Each structure stands twice: as structure tokens, then as C-alpha cells.
Amino acid sequence: MRDINLKATEHFEAVARLGSVTRAAEELMVSPSAVSQQIRQIEAQLGVKLFRREKQRLILTLDGDRLFQTATEAFAALRNARDAIARQREARNVILRVSPSFGVRWLGPRLPGFLARHGDWNIRVDATPDFSAFEAEAVDFDLRYGNGGWKGLNVFPILHDHVLPVVSPAYLAELEATAPGDPVAQLANARLVDSVKALTRWDMWLARQRITLPRLSLPLRFDRSSMSIEMARQGFGIALESTALCLPDLQSGALVPLSRDFDVLVSEAYWFVSPPQHMNRRIVRLFSEWLTAEGRAHDAASEALLTGLGCRLRDQGPEDHSALSVDQ
Structure with a gap:
């Protein structure tokens, strides 16, 4: 039948x-x-x-x-x-998608402050490294990590990467003992922690700093930046990370810059991404405005801390990573 x-x-x-x-x-x-x-x-x-x-x-x-x-x-x-x-x-509902590390370390700590002012809103956060297929999924917007340029979508920057080698004070003391006053030699002697899905990885960072190591060894590799940061906090090595994810650790002193001799590489890295028609929803517009304001405040705090520590900031040109699905 x-x-x-x-x-x-x-x-x-x-x-x-x-x-x-x-x-x-x-x-x-x-x-x-x-x-x-x-x-x-x-x-x-x-x-x-x-x-x-x-x-x-x-x-x-x-x-x-x-x-x-x-x-x-x-x-x-x-x-x-x-x-x-x-x-x-x-209704006052919003569904967003965000990479796991960014969701836990940046967005999550800020949401209570937002909900304190907008307690009648319902927010669903999908923490996944996969980008939304907006034509097939009920997602209002993504917070994507990359260099932008997603065609056919409404895209604008939320937050910058401020990338530098970070290390625990105890491990830095060990490295200083092996090569006093020589951060390049300290790098050569160190365990380098690699975030394999980061836009700026060790080989790119070394090239932009014009540093050549006798041998680039990456004994610790993670596909989550949150894990790389934790390894650095525990003193297992040097992590090449962004203040987008490790600013609280730098503020508390749990992590410190490896050296003021190295430039902090700055680039737009986190983006609000949605179909243009989703911006017709007032709740999406308001949430995007709040995200933008939080991002600006975080960037200002990052720059104030880094310059206060004597670090130099240097804008880096964009690389073509817009098609990557990454967790940062």
C-alpha cells in the first residue's frame, strides 16, 4: 500500500x-x-x-x-x-554556536552579567568547533574564530587575538636558570605546547619574530586551547596563546609573558556571523551589541595589561584561514 x-x-x-x-x-x-x-x-x-x-x-x-x-x-x-x-x-530566545574553549573561557564568565540585566531571556549555547549550516539548523548566529570573509553572511569582528608565549612563573625561573637573559635560548631549551587549531602557531610566530631555532620540537599538542593554557599553568611548558582566552591568568599572575623582547601579535580573530535576515530579530541585534561592547572592553583590558608589562603590540596581516573550523 x-x-x-x-x-x-x-x-x-x-x-x-x-x-x-x-x-x-x-x-x-x-x-x-x-x-x-x-x-x-x-x-x-x-x-x-x-x-x-x-x-x-x-x-x-x-x-x-x-x-x-x-x-x-x-x-x-x-x-x-x-x-x-x-x-x-x-519570544526572548536566542540560540548561538561557539567553539568550546571560547565558550568556557570567554563567553561563559560574561553571561551571568548579561542575564542579571536580562533575566527574562532564554539563551542556548551550542559549544562545538563546527560552523552552523544556517540553511538547515535553527541557530541564530555563530561566534567564529578565523579571519572573516564568510560569503553571503553578515560578519563583523567581536574580539582580537593578542598572541604571545605565556609561561608559569616557576617554569620561567627554570628557563632563566638555563640561559640567563637570553629568551631565544630559553625557547630552544623549553617544552613548547602547541594548540594545533590556533591561527597563529609556533612556526608562524617564530617566523614573524625572525627567530630560527636549531630544532623546533613540539612535545605537547592539543586541539583545545583551554588544555594548552592549563598545561602552561601547571608548569609543563610554554603555550603560545591569546589573551582572548588567558587574560585572567595573566591578570592573576598564574601566567606571565616569556619575554618583553617579543612582539605581541594582534589581529581580528573572533567574529559574529549570521544570515543577514537574522538581524531583523531585535533580540539578535541586542545580543550582538552586547557582545561587541564586551569585546571592546576585553581588548582594552588586554592592551592595558600588556603595555603595563612592557610588551610591544604589533598588528599582523591577515592569513587565509577563513574556511577553517577551529576551536580556540
Whole structure:
């Protein structure tokens, strides 16, 4: 048997629920003859009679009652789902996607402050390194790590990378003992922690600092920057990281710059990304404005701390990493 005709089933359910072809036609905004035709079609498909007439009244047969009980529950569930989806889109709900490390170390600590002012909002955060397929997923926007340039989407920067080698004070003391006053030699002697999905990795950073090491060894590699930062905090090596994720550790002194001799490389790295039409939702616009303000405040705090520590900031040109799906 072919799959059941949903249009004919919808017409049948309306007639059975309302007890009248005419009233069903009014609800469905079609003619009574169209309703009757759909009833005949589903009866022909099933090979049974669904109604019998008694004194100008339509009475469900046993088969008709069995189909009606199932159909009315199914269509009621569909209508409820439709209404819930419509309410959700109009309510104060927002769904966003963010990479895991950025979600935990940057966005997460800021959300309570936002919710304290907007307690009636519902926020869903999907922490994943995968970018949203907006045409197929119910996601309002992404916070993406990369160099921008995603075509066909509304894209603007939220936060900069300020990249530098960071190390625990205890491990820095060990390195200083091996090569006093020589940070390049200290690098050569150190365990370098590699964040394999970062935009600026050790080979690029060394080239931009015009440093050549006798041998580039990366004994610790992680696909989450949060893990690289933790390894550096524990004194297992030097992590090449951004203040976007490790600013609190630098502020507390749990991590320190390896040396003021090396420039801090600065670039736009975190982006608000959404289909243009999603900006028509007021909640999305307000959230994007809040994110932008938080990003500016964080960038200002990063620069104030770094310059206060005597570090030099240097803008670096963009690299073509816009197609990468990365966690940073």
C-alpha cells in the first residue's frame, strides 16, 4: 500500500472532528466538493468506508473511528509543535554556536552579567568547533574564530587575538636558570605546547619574530586551547596563546609573558556571523551589541595589561584561514 495521503487525512480529520463537510471546508478554506473528493480518495486508498449517513448526519464507521483517533492526535501534535515553534521565534530566545574553549573561557564568565540585566531571556549555547549550516539548523548566529570573509553572511569582528608565549612563573625561573637573559635560548631549551587549531602557531610566530631555532620540537599538542593554557599553568611548558582566552591568568599572575623582547601579535580573530535576515530579530541585534561592547572592553583590558608589562603590540596581516573550523 502507498503511504497514506496526508492531505486527504487532514480533510477526513476535520470532517470527523467537526461533524460536517461544510464546517470542515470553512476551516480548511476550500470548497465542500473538494473536501468530499478528498474523503473519497482516502476511502479508495484504504478500501473501506469511513463514514455512513444517518438522517443527514455523518457517523464514523469502526474503521473511520480508528483512523480518526490516530489522526486527531497526530494533527493536534503537529499544530502544537507549529505553535510552539512560532512562539519560540517571537519570544526572548536566542540560540548561538561557539567553539568550546571560547565558550568556557570567554563567553561563559560574561553571561551571568548579561542575564542579571536580562533575566527574562532564554539563551542556548551550542559549544562545538563546527560552523552552523544556517540553511538547515535553527541557530541564530555563530561566534567564529578565523579571519572573516564568510560569503553571503553578515560578519563583523567581536574580539582580537593578542598572541604571545605565556609561561608559569616557576617554569620561567627554570628557563632563566638555563640561559640567563637570553629568551631565544630559553625557547630552544623549553617544552613548547602547541594548540594545533590556533591561527597563529609556533612556526608562524617564530617566523614573524625572525627567530630560527636549531630544532623546533613540539612535545605537547592539543586541539583545545583551554588544555594548552592549563598545561602552561601547571608548569609543563610554554603555550603560545591569546589573551582572548588567558587574560585572567595573566591578570592573576598564574601566567606571565616569556619575554618583553617579543612582539605581541594582534589581529581580528573572533567574529559574529549570521544570515543577514537574522538581524531583523531585535533580540539578535541586542545580543550582538552586547557582545561587541564586551569585546571592546576585553581588548582594552588586554592592551592595558600588556603595555603595563612592557610588551610591544604589533598588528599582523591577515592569513587565509577563513574556511577553517577551529576551536580556540
